[in-house]
Amino acid sequence: MIRLGLTGGIGAGKSTVAKTFVERGAYIIDADKIAREVVEPGSEGLAALVEAFGDDILAADGALDRPALAAKAFVDDDSRQKLNGITHPLIGARTQALLDAAPTDAIVVQDIPLLVENHTAPFFHLVVIVYADAEVRLHRLTTMRGVGEADARARIAAQATDDQRRAVADVWLDNSGAPEDLAAAAARIWDERLLPLEANVRARRVATPVPELVAAEPxxxxxxxxxxxxxxxxxxxxxxxxxxxxxxxxxxxxxxxxxxxxxxxxxxxxxxxxxxxxxxxxxxxxxxxxxxxxxxxx
Known part of the structure; x- marks a missing residue:
């Protein structure tokens, strides 16, 4: 089994790469999905949040009202730490349970938006960064997702820089073009690099370098x-x-x-x-x- 960390700036096109990998057999672990799961109605996480921040963080249907929680949890460092102290252990436990359930020959793709910011890159066999210029991402966020320009710029600015991402990248996928071009590049990485890497790790075998892949060092x-x-x-x-x-x-x-x-x-x-x-x-x-x-x- 190998673990691949997949990340990129908001609006870069990470979901296209994740979808391509899944179509080719990846065992996906989506950090955002887990973060939502651990605070679903009836969960231990939601009960703990209500106890910590009050029942006015709940919507009328009993689900978590995320803006209401944010208004309380991000007012100061103590409140933020209280939130993280509740959610992070639950997210970690769920992630580990999914890792434990992965097949021995799996290529585990962990889709983590803040992988660089959380300094977790060293814990993966390979880190794939999906890149698009900030102005391209801004256009996608404002036209395709309906995010206001000021909000989109703030979200982009709050994330890691391109230089910080490049410093931890093993694979750099440029998504400046069409989605199908990105999907094709991801498919090639899967076939030419990820499948051989997983087989070599499982067999405990040193790889024969492929010049074209080596030359693509980010x-x-x-x-x-x-x-x-x-x-x-x-x-x-x-x-x-x-x-x-x-x-x-x-x-x-x-x-x-x-x-x-x-x-x-x-x-x-x-x-x-x-x-x-x-x-x-x-x-x-x-x-x-x-x-x-x-x-x-x-």
């Missing part, structure tokens, strides 16, 4: 910086350092806490997309991102 500096964060997420307490040895060849080094920790890194790295490549070395399972990870003991 970051001018290369993938090394984001791989440092990904390796830290995989190694956790077993590591004392993660360093870039050679950015050009994408060679990194994990310094393990001790010999026992070094031995324990093997399974974590293999599950995370870096298969055994010889003594104390691991290679990327991703045909679009060749990399070598060496493990040493500090």
């Amino acid at each position: 970051n001018p500096e290369g993938p090394s910086a984001r791989l440092v964060n990904r390796l830290w997420a995989l190694a956790g307490e077993l590591a004392t350092a993660v360093d870039v040895v050679d950015a050009k060849s994408v060679t990194l080094q994990i310094t393990a806490r001790d010999a026992e920790a070094a031995a324990g890194l093997g399974d974590r790295l293999a599950d995370g997309g870096f298969a055994d490549a010889g003594p104390d070395a691991y290679g990327s399972c991703d045909p679009g991102r060749p990399a070598t990870v060496r493990v040493t003991v500090g």
Whole structure:
């Protein structure tokens, strides 16, 4: 199983990519859908919100009145933290339950609007960013979704910048053209990169790089910086350092806490997309991102 984080700015066209992936067999986990589910009428989440903020956050039909909740929950940091303290654990538990239910050969696509803002990119095998220029997104929001221009601009400004998204991106899908062009690009990524990556991770096999995919690297500096964060997420307490040895060849080094920790890194790295490549070395399972990870003991 591999996990893919899918995100993009509001109005960028993320839903087109998600739909394409689902049509090709993705196991989808939609963060916005989960956020709504955990506060549905009769739910533990809605009961907790009513207890915390009062029953005037309910609509006449007993459902959550989101504007009424927002008027109370976003007045100060304490209220916002109270809201997050109720909803975030429920969202996390539901997400984990869906992950636990995924087939062992699944390509799990987690559709997360605020993936970059929440700093969760390192926890995925791959991050796909759907991009469209801010003015293009503004036009889509105001003409296709009926959002007022001032509101649309505020929503765009409140999200991550293009540079912040590019810094965590493994795949950059440009949606400046027609929806069918975006869908075709997403289908190619599925066939040429995601299917091989999942098969390689499951088989614990180092990928054979595909030049066209490697050349599509979204970051001018290369993938090394984001791989440092990904390796830290995989190694956790077993590591004392993660360093870039050679950015050009994408060679990194994990310094393990001790010999026992070094031995324990093997399974974590293999599950995370870096298969055994010889003594104390691991290679990327991703045909679009060749990399070598060496493990040493500090």
